[in-house]
Amino acid sequence: MAAAITAARQNADVTILEHMDRVGKKLLSTGNGKCNLTNMNIQEDCYRCSQKGFPMKVLSKFGVEDTLSFFEELGLMTKNKNGYLYPNSEQASTVLDLLRLELSRRKILVVNGCRVKKIRHENSPQRFKIETDSKTFQGDSLILAAGSKAAPFTGSDGSGYELAKDLGHRIILPLPALVQLRCEGSHFKALAGVRCEAQVSLYCDEKKMAEDLGEVQLTDYGISGIPVFQVSRFASRALAEGKTVKAVLDFLPSLSTEETRTFFSRRRERLRHLACSDFLAGIFHKKLAAVLLKQSGIPAGQLTGQTGSGAWNRLLKKIKCFESTVTATNSFEQAQVCCGGVDTRQIRPENLESRLVPGFYVTGELLDVDGICGGYNLQWAWSTGCLAGKSAGG
Numbered sequence: 001m002a003a004a005i006t007a008a009r010q011n012a013d014v015t016i017l018e019h020m021d022r023v024g025k026k027l028l029s030t031g032n033g034k035c036n037l038t039n040m041n042i043q044e045d046c047y048r049c050s051q052k053g054f055p056m057k058v059l060s061k062f063g064v065e066d067t068l069s070f071f072e073e074l075g076l077m078t079k080n081k082n083g084y085l086y087p088n089s090e091q092a093s094t095v096l097d098l099l100r101l102e103l104s105r106r107k108i109l110v111v112n113g114c115r116v117k118k119i120r121h122e123n124s125p126q127r128f129k130i131e132t133d134s135k136t137f138q139g140d141s142l143i144l145a146a147g148s149k150a151a152p153f154t155g156s157d158g159s160g161y162e163l164a165k166d167l168g169h170r171i172i173l174p175l176p177a178l179v180q181l182r183c184e185g186s187h188f189k190a191l192a193g194v195r196c197e198a199q200v201s202l203y204c205d206e207k208k209m210a211e212d213l214g215e216v217q218l219t220d221y222g223i224s225g226i227p228v229f230q231v232s233r234f235a236s237r238a239l240a241e242g243k244t245v246k247a248v249l250d251f252l253p254s255l256s257t258e259e260t261r262t263f264f265s266r267r268r269e270r271l272r273h274l275a276c277s278d279f280l281a282g283i284f285h286k287k288l289a290a291v292l293l294k295q296s297g298i299p300a301g302q303l304t305g306q307t308g309s310g311a312w313n314r315l316l317k318k319i320k321c322f323e324s325t326v327t328a329t330n331s332f333e334q335a336q337v338c339c340g341g342v343d344t345r346q347i348r349p350e351n352l353e354s355r356l357v358p359g360f361y362v363t364g365e366l367l368d369v370d371g372i373c374g375g376y377n378l379q380w381a382w383s384t385g386c387l388a389g390k391s392a393g394g
């Protein structure tokens with residue numbers, strides 16, 4: 001939609017081909033229905049791409065300020081929540097409604113229920129022939145904005161990868177990202193429903209790949225929550241390469257290991273009369289306390305004062321380094337985005353035009369670029385869409 005509007009502003013005659021019954025379905029699910037449409041804090045490490053530097057080259061041509069002007073022109077008032085930007089209405093539908101009104105004002109033809117099956121490229125005017133399940137469309141330029149494989153119920157079923165591949169583009173294996181991690185261990189059943197502050201570190205073959213801090217959600221199959229989402233794409237890639245992946249949780253991230261040791265030994269002196277389960281339940285969620293004790297081999301009813309230092313050391317290790325083997329990620333259905341996609345080395349960063357097929361543009365999540373949580377993926381969609389639209393329309 002951003003690409004179409006920008007192209008139409010260049011006086012181009014624009015048609016959107018959409019196979020769902022309406023455009024922008026995914027947008028309605030974003031930000032828990034509130035649409036976190038961008039972020040004031042855009043930095044290189046907010047994006048991952050096989051070609052380092054590519055995302056920032058694009059974002060330097062069309063960044064947050066440009067996005068805000070684009071939406072202001074459509075009539076959107078935004079709200080800044082600690083750098084995370086939302087529509088003031090806190091309704092994703094506001095963003096979609098304003099985009100659709102502009103499509104209509106610019107007389108952009110939207111053909112819904114129209115699945116693109118094949119793209120042919122010829123060296124002639126009207127060089128693109130786009131075969132759909134109903135008829136063939138023609139155009140001078142073509143912007144492929146078909147999304148990834150994440151959340152396919154919104155329409156992004158991965159067909160865009162095939163269309164780009166047919167035209168000769170390399171596809172870096174798309175995998176779920178911003179997704180939950182499934183872990184080994186029957187204790188997760190006992191932990192289901194616990195939410196707690198933790199540091200998540202991800203190791204691949206004993207080497208740390210990524211870490212993040214925040215509210216972790218423990219589920220009956222493993223771990224979820226924003227910090228897990230932020231590191232998940234590294235687990236996805238490593239698992240696909242057959243590597244061993246471990247997640248290590250630190251349940252007292254505000255204290256160093258030494259500070260935790262001191263804190264516990266002082267508490268032990270004071271609270272010798274408490275059962276170990278009550279001692280720990282004063283710090284952690286009861287379900288978590290029970291699992292920590294069990295995993296350390298300490299009977300829940302044993303008095304704190306009667307627990308030896310070997311057992312305390314085991315407990316401290318569990319609290320600071322709760323290690324789990326990651327067996328899989330959840331599927332594309334549950335993922336918010338994909339890592340992988342059209343290789344950016346075949347795409348020009350200044351306008352998203354293919355280096356292989358003149359007049360053919362690739363935008364958004366279809367590209368091998370994934371952002372962290374926080375408005376970065378939609379910003380990527382707006383930036384790539386508007387740059388491609390400007391070039392294609394011009």
Ligand SMILES: Cc1cc2nc3c(=O)[nH]c(=O)nc-3n(C[C@H](O)[C@H](O)[C@H](O)COP(=O)(O)OP(=O)(O)OC[C@H]3O[C@@H](n4cnc5c(N)ncnc54)[C@H](O)[C@@H]3O)c2cc1C
Nearest residue numbers: 019030031036116146147151155156364365375376377378
């Ligand atoms: C639950 C959820 C929450 C999210 N929250 C946020 C958030 O708050 N902030 C943020 O920045 N990002 C968020 N994201 C990610 C963000 O929504 C996507 O990165 C973004 O929508 C990608 O835009 P896109 O235009 O590339 O693809 P999409 O939005 O997926 O659009 C692609 C369109 O192409 C259509 N299409 C696909 N194939 C064909 C075909 N063959 N023929 C015709 N039409 C086709 C699809 O139906 C779809 O309408 C979230 C994602 C999910 C799933």
